[in-house]
Amino acid sequence: MAGKEKKGVRLDHISKIYTDPKTGKPFYAVNDVSLDIEPGSFVTLLGPSGCGKTTTLRMIAGFESPDAGEIYLGQEAINALTPNKRDTAMVFQSYALFPHYNVFDNVAYGLKLRKVPKAEIEKRVAAILELVELSGMESRMTNQLSGGQQQRVALARAMVVEPSVLLFDEPLSNLDAKLRVSMRTEIRRIQQTLGITAVYVTHDQAEAMAISDKIIIMNKGVVAQMGTSEEIYHHPNSEFVADFIGEVNFLSGDIIEAQGDSCTLSIAGHPVQVANPDGFPVGKQCKVVLRPEAGILGDSGALPCKVVLSCFMGAYQNYHVMVGDTLVKLADYCPVGRKVYRVGDTAYLSFREGCVHML
Amino acid sequence: MKSRQGAALDRKKFFADPVMVVTIVLLTVLLALFILYPLAMLLLDSVYVRETTLVPLESVLSGEAEASYGQDKATGSRTVKVVNNKKTEQAISLDDLSGSYGFLFASNGRVLKEGEEVDPAATFVKVNASYWTADAFPRIFADYTFNRAFFNTLQLGMITSFGAVIVGLLFAYVDCYVRVKSRVVKKMFDVVSTLPVVSPPFVLSLSMILLFGRGGLITRQLLGIYDSDVYGLSGIAIVQILTFFPVCYMMLKGLLKNIDPSMEEAARNMGAGRWKVFTTVTLPLMLPGLGNAFLVTFIESVADFANPMMIGGSYDTLATTIYLRITGGSYDTTGAAAMAVVLLGITLVLFLIQKYYLEAKTAATLTGKASRARVLIEDRSVRVPLTAICSAVSAFVIMMYIAIPFGALFKLWGRDYSLSLKWFQQLFRDDGFKAFGDSLLLSLIASPITALLSMIISYLVVKKKFRGKAFIEFVSMLAMAVPGTVLGVGYIRGFAGGVFRTGFLQGIYGTGLILVIVFVVRSLPVGTRSGISALRQIDKSIEESAYDLGAGSAKVFTSVTLPLIKDSFLSGLVTTFVRSITAISAIILLVTPRYLLITCRINEFAEKGAYGVACAYATILIAIVYAAIVLMNLCIKYFGTSRQLRRKESD
Ligand SMILES: Nc1ncnc2c1ncn2[C@@H]1O[C@H](COP(=O)(O)OP(=O)(O)O)[C@@H](O)[C@H]1O
Numbered sequence A: 001m002a003g004k005e006k007k008g009v010r011l012d013h014i015s016k017i018y019t020d021p022k023t024g025k026p027f028y029a030v031n032d033v034s035l036d037i038e039p040g041s042f043v044t045l046l047g048p049s050g051c052g053k054t055t056t057l058r059m060i061a062g063f064e065s066p067d068a069g070e071i072y073l074g075q076e077a078i079n080a081l082t083p084n085k086r087d088t089a090m091v092f093q094s095y096a097l098f099p100h101y102n103v104f105d106n107v108a109y110g111l112k113l114r115k116v117p118k119a120e121i122e123k124r125v126a127a128i129l130e131l132v133e134l135s136g137m138e139s140r141m142t143n144q145l146s147g148g149q150q151q152r153v154a155l156a157r158a159m160v161v162e163p164s165v166l167l168f169d170e171p172l173s174n175l176d177a178k179l180r181v182s183m184r185t186e187i188r189r190i191q192q193t194l195g196i197t198a199v200y201v202t203h204d205q206a207e208a209m210a211i212s213d214k215i216i217i218m219n220k221g222v223v224a225q226m227g228t229s230e231e232i233y234h235h236p237n238s239e240f241v242a243d244f245i246g247e248v249n250f251l252s253g254d255i256i257e258a259q260g261d262s263c264t265l266s267i268a269g270h271p272v273q274v275a276n277p278d279g280f281p282v283g284k285q286c287k288v289v290l291r292p293e294a295g296i297l298g299d300s301g302a303l304p305c306k307v308v309l310s311c312f313m314g315a316y317q318n319y320h321v322m323v324g325d326t327l328v329k330l331a332d333y334c335p336v337g338r339k340v341y342r343v344g345d346t347a348y349l350s351f352r353e354g355c356v357h358m359l
Numbered sequence B: 001m002k003s004r005q006g007a008a009l010d011r012k013k014f015f016a017d018p019v020m021v022v023t024i025v026l027l028t029v030l031l032a033l034f035i036l037y038p039l040a041m042l043l044l045d046s047v048y049v050r051e052t053t054l055v056p057l058e059s060v061l062s063g064e065a066e067a068s069y070g071q072d073k074a075t076g077s078r079t080v081k082v083v084n085n086k087k088t089e090q091a092i093s094l095d096d097l098s099g100s101y102g103f104l105f106a107s108n109g110r111v112l113k114e115g116e117e118v119d120p121a122a123t124f125v126k127v128n129a130s131y132w133t134a135d136a137f138p139r140i141f142a143d144y145t146f147n148r149a150f151f152n153t154l155q156l157g158m159i160t161s162f163g164a165v166i167v168g169l170l171f172a173y174v175d176c177y178v179r180v181k182s183r184v185v186k187k188m189f190d191v192v193s194t195l196p197v198v199s200p201p202f203v204l205s206l207s208m209i210l211l212f213g214r215g216g217l218i219t220r221q222l223l224g225i226y227d228s229d230v231y232g233l234s235g236i237a238i239v240q241i242l243t244f245f246p247v248c249y250m251m252l253k254g255l256l257k258n259i260d261p262s263m264e265e266a267a268r269n270m271g272a273g274r275w276k277v278f279t280t281v282t283l284p285l286m287l288p289g290l291g292n293a294f295l296v297t298f299i300e301s302v303a304d305f306a307n308p309m310m311i312g313g314s315y316d317t318l319a320t321t322i323y324l325r326i327t328g329g330s331y332d333t334t335g336a337a338a339m340a341v342v343l344l345g346i347t348l349v350l351f352l353i354q355k356y357y358l359e360a361k362t363a364a365t366l367t368g369k370a371s372r373a374r375v376l377i378e379d380r381s382v383r384v385p386l387t388a389i390c391s392a393v394s395a396f397v398i399m400m401y402i403a404i405p406f407g408a409l410f411k412l413w414g415r416d417y418s419l420s421l422k423w424f425q426q427l428f429r430d431d432g433f434k435a436f437g438d439s440l441l442l443s444l445i446a447s448p449i450t451a452l453l454s455m456i457i458s459y460l461v462v463k464k465k466f467r468g469k470a471f472i473e474f475v476s477m478l479a480m481a482v483p484g485t486v487l488g489v490g491y492i493r494g495f496a497g498g499v500f501r502t503g504f505l506q507g508i509y510g511t512g513l514i515l516v517i518v519f520v521v522r523s524l525p526v527g528t529r530s531g532i533s534a535l536r537q538i539d540k541s542i543e544e545s546a547y548d549l550g551a552g553s554a555k556v557f558t559s560v561t562l563p564l565i566k567d568s569f570l571s572g573l574v575t576t577f578v579r580s581i582t583a584i585s586a587i588i589l590l591v592t593p594r595y596l597l598i599t600c601r602i603n604e605f606a607e608k609g610a611y612g613v614a615c616a617y618a619t620i621l622i623a624i625v626y627a628a629i630v631l632m633n634l635c636i637k638y639f640g641t642s643r644q645l646r647r648k649e650s651d
């Protein structure tokens, strides 16, 4: 990869309109999306099925043309370029290996198109196969490989041409759960080794968090939030994002007092101290985003609650408690040595310092 | 919604791929020129008359001819041109000929030289008149010959389709529902269902005559019937049913396999008998499929030329009537064109119903696969009679085929049943080598062209988005609905004088090229259909990833698509070859003495009653076709894509 300038990808107010085949009405599959993906970074598009992730990715690859906006690869506007002229390489969900070629020919395909000399092709294919740990399998046909191996061939085939951007469309969703975990680490490792810019599409939030520098959450064709995993987990900017990433409880309350970057909320009639970095004013109706591990049950505290479910899950004690009319799910990690509440007990809920967030 | 730049970008990307653009334009032109244009010319011919009359120069000079052609002049145009002996047109000053369009002939029909002295009384002007007319259709509908042929065609279509669907259904039912113990019987079904599909069209007619005709082995020798008459409706109907039922069988088998047995079991459970289940569950489920099979057979039957020609006797159908009109010397081209338009109309309407209505409906009623295997019927009262009927039909068909080589080997069918090779010897002493050479050559040229074209068309239709795609798809499928005779007449009318009678491409008329083109056009729909279904099975992203890695459309096609549908390509190659070498309906109208084709020879000899030579030709033809199919299967086995899949299984 040496010597090649790394390029980022920029999407400038990109929209794509499709016609709904059932109703015949046009709709925005992607609506005014702007992204700036830095060279060498690993960015994930995350969102529920049908939110426009694949469409966005395919517009970057050139298979679909945006109805509005411009896409840049590095400094170059690439809207009018066909996929074969774009310096991108895509890894498909179905691997899309050429079944009539063996592993070597699959990987060498892009290099042959680029008229790379034969000796160099052999060298580069060998190097990339080494990287994906498939050395010695050059002459296997693709249907003689396991799912994980096929995925690695697909990865090698895309990477060997040294594209400016690697595109992944749910590359792991055809693998079983265990393989998925090890492959995602693998992909991350290889991407880091080569330093290629990568855009990765998935609907699996754990995968996204494990692999990315930056996550872009999409919903109904628009970008809901962008940020690192931590930012998105701890400071979701909407109920949708909070709900989509991890387990979450929402507690509604009114601000009855605000002082500096802290305020007092009235939740189910009980006053609770919460950090208020955004400076919400008194009287605002808020939602407290409470992750299960951010709530602590104790014999004293601000919010009285009733335990309706308590069970031991190994790593944590799982509680369901009622705060007023709201069901709150809690996870008490490493419960050994602490008091375990039983169904019917009354307990007090307090928030772990700095771990709750208001919307 | 805002203005959509996507469409504009897509267009830009499309034009960035010159190979594909050129391919599409070329394909469109070729399809328009060789499929649509001849049909359009037919239509034109039936409403637009071009007449040529010889008028004595004398009467033109005296103004009489003017008077007698005044009527034409009112509706059409005339100009003057005179041909010199080199046949190049040359305007000469004949002021008195003002307004007529003509050639000067001496009384013996010789074209006059320029400047030659002429005797006005013995000289004729060839006057071409052209005008629109609406009376061709009323005229043919009032024509007795046409009416009878029209009625005959529909009657035959009905009988054949009913018969073929019923026999096909019987075979399909036995195959899917009944336990057939004997492996010989099973094997026999297989053979019988493939034989007529690949055999030359008139083989069954030929053996029908040999076995059941006036001197028939069975009718005369065995049964002692001396006045047996196979010529006519019953003969054609039997032959057509035997020819077309395998197609119904294959179609219906596909349907029956998809019926979930639990539906029928549920009905049985509620107390319905087997017959009741068949009539209340199975049959209604298959109804659209039966309709589909019926129409497909109907189109085939109506379009069939060879069988009515050989065994029809005085029972003329539209296809044979048109042929006779063209070749019989009556030169009623307008009438023939109008008849061809009627015939085309029938097949086209049926084709549209079948393709756009019934096919969708069949797919809708029977979706998905059967969840598990069906419990086959063991019951003797069902098994024995059904198996017996099917075996009898199979034995009959096999006997018909066996009759052909014996027809070639017996010294004199009907008289002397001793074996000899004299018919084969006569065949090769005649023009046998040339006939086989020509047929083979033309078919071998046509088949790779067709196979490649149909793969390209299927690739474009399935994988690409572009304007005009619907046109390409429709026209290449349309050829399936065009009877060969109609296409033949269309080619005569469309190319004999060049495209639009301008002389452009006139050179191909009467050559081998036009025969090759006809072969290609006739096989294109079959190849395209198989290519389309093969391509639909291939994951879109395989080609996309090649595209993404830097391959243009042409490269994607040659390096990925084509290798993946190799089987379909190979079978397209052989199907075209078989269809071409056994074709007769269109080419019999277009072939010139420069080329001898096997099928035309068989037709000729059979017409003359020289059944021995006809059988010798047919025997060798069947052998060639069979060899081609065996070769194809071997190729698919050793080079086809399925080999790669098999390797996995052995892993
Ligand atoms: N070619 C198409 N024509 C019409 N609608 C489409 C097309 N491709 C995708 N869509 C629709 O656009 C929306 C976004 O699709 P997609 O980008 O594939 O979602 P995701 O990958 O996030 O699951 C979906 O509602 C989908 O049905």
Ligand SMILES: [Mg+2]
Pocket: A050, A053, A054, A055
């Ligand atoms: Mg998707």
